Amino acid sequence: MSDSVLAPADEAELAASVAAAAAAGTPLAIEGAGTKRGLLRPVQAARTLSLRGLSGITLYKPQELILSARAGTPLPEIEAALAEHGQHLIAEPPSLTALFGTEGPPTLGGLVATNLSGPRRISGGAMRDHVMGIRAVNGKGEVFRSGGRVLKNVTGLDLCKLLTGAHGTLGVLTEITLKVLPGPEATGTVAVAVADLAQGVQVLSAGLGSPYGVSAAALLPAGGGGLAGMQAVLRLEDFAESVAYRGARLRAELAGFGAVQWLEGAASRALWDAVREAAPLGAEPGEAVWRVSVAPGEGPGVVAAAGCPKALLDWGGGLVWLAGPATEARHAAVMAAAAAAGGSFTLFRAPEALRAAVAVLPAEPPALAAIGARVKAVMDPAGILNPGRMRAGL
């Protein structure tokens, strides 16, 4: 096994490894900590290219809201450096190690390559919104940069966004520059008991349509987050005076929907940590997990149409986590539900056989798929970077 792992010590070595693999036509599985190996389709690769050797924060300017780190840097190292200056990662990325049953912690490169964002996505933006600059190696072994280390930059094509969420299929990220922000002084959560999913999304929409700057809005199944019954939960994050004021206003405005509770400090934080990791979904080890993205109002319909008994709605109702039997029939139902709602889906976790057998992402319209194939050929002409990760044969 160790023979098959390439572990370059720096970017130049990594580029040479990729160039050699391209010349030999050797497919590479690109890996950080390997915590999300179970995501999307299984990669059939002769060798693994590990980013663990490329680790460490290379630049941190708290006053400029900018942090750069090598792709293999473990997430806790970044979070600790930020915390020293009271700052945080805006997109609140999940680690999902419990969901995947893997050993943490994830790396920065893995989080960016998968573009996974947590509950703060709806107010603060996704991982992709905060990737200000990248260094990467394309499938020919050439180092390239996009963006930079400033907060506003429209110079040239935005390859930061193209590579974020590309799951390592267009290039190997070696260094990433993120926008960061001061963390909130205080946090509080309004929880409203609701009768069903449809009413729950109404509550979330009312909160998100209020002027109080709700930073996260989720719908927990009964028992989720330690609360009784189905609960619509809305988070405020700001200076303490603001959280107190806005929390009171929001409670008053939402009281008509159902019984209202107020969680502060550690209780609020624990609840959102759980939502971020999709813990309230309660997915059993053998079950498949889907992540569907739709307009928030479509969330309840997706749950009904997919026929999955387990559902967790985040992002105001627009992010639908589903868990159910790992069968092709259930997968087809989820695909159909997402398509009918005009949304997107990911088969997020499933036994390898199912992941290899079905489309784990929605098909693109033919014109776009053709462009995508040409872009892939530009970035990775030998097709050696994570082949088959996102789509069969690509």
Place this chain on the structure above:
Amino acid sequence: MIRLPDPKPEVLARREAILAGLRAILPEGGVISEPLRLKPYETDGLSAYRQPPLAVVLPTSTEEVAAVLRLCQAEGVRVVPRGAGTSLSGGALPLADAVVIGLMRMNRILEVDYANRLAVVEAGVTNLGITNHVSADGFFYAPDPSSQLACMIGGNVGMNSGGAHCLKYGVTANNLLGVKLVTMAGEVVEIGGRHLDAAGYDWLGLITGSEGQLGIVTEVTVRILRSPEGQRAMLAAFRGTEIAGQAVDAIIGSGIIPVALEFMDRPCIHACEAFAHAGYPLDAEAMLIIEVEGSVAEQDMLLGKLKEICNRFDPISLKVAQTAEESLAIWKGRKGAFGAVGRISPDYLCMDGTIPTGELPFVLKRIGEMSAQYGLQVANVFHAGDGNLHPLIMFDANDPASFHKAESFGADILKLCVEVGGCLTGEHGVGVEKRDLMGVQFTEAELAQQRAIKSAFDPAWLLNPAKVFPLDGNPALQRAA
């Protein structure tokens, strides 16, 4: 001077046939070809450059755009998309053999969905038109470029436009859900939709800011946000740019992210004050306009903290607006900054580099030295929170030597921005203006890779081909006469 590619003789020779083909596609009045009526389209916000196009078409639907592109693709005709023509980088500058596709007749707001907090609009809807349409219901569209009264959302997508409030709300790319894109081959593709983070490659992110080189956006689904309870500004003036820079650092370091944090230097303060009589302190070297949001009590709390921070830097004056009217008065000068500079100089070039904010004092000092060397005045206005610098270089367009000096001065400023770790353009785009400086920021291999990605969308390089990438190495010119 910026070189434009030679027109394709075979296209010029077939002009009448191409015009007839376009007229067959578009409704009455949708094709403009008379020299006098082409005049308004020969330039954009970078008015030093002018070039009448072969023709202008004004489609009214996505299907018409697709049909025009199919014809142009078949005839090998270059196309230049155009919104309101406010680009400061020459993004809409025509070519002599190109058809300009003006999107201004596609100006309908198709849908507003408050429960899902989105609006679906055609590309020719103005930026402010979106906010005006939803403001009575308490919502707004966040990116607010200074041209927002005129500029159109299609152009905003093309350039990934920013604005004064993007420190808090982000730029165009951060506020989109989907677009309808017509490829050069005339195929209509829906990218994204009404949901966040579509799985698969982030085409939406790649297309935003691609300066009309990958396809033509005809419809846009934007996020709309509920407006805060209120907002209020304060003004803080300091004895030196370095001190003002330290105050900015201290504000960000305190954990406050103001919704806007604008910086003006002495020449800019003077120009704005003479124009707007906003009560700006004329003895200051630098001035900040800081805006916060929330309820009145929250505004008081934040402005109190900000005042305390600014007081640590020995300000010449601190003025906290007590009312919405006083807040508008503070903004009045800043909002009129470009007009104010236009009043004291016949012409100006508005530059748009971004720098790491810590480099501000050094960069302003160097710009001052260059101003003396070139013998041209410059006023600086700056989105201080995000490092986006807008030096306004004053010159006289009637004097070619003055214009060339201004261009060289601008290029030197942008090179300086890259040298200190920044970039050529923060929000105006590369266009033609900064095209020939791309080699300062990117290596030849990096440019080749970006060009190849454009080729994946537009193999014949017909879409806005003279922009962004230096002409040497531009595949569009390999077959030029």
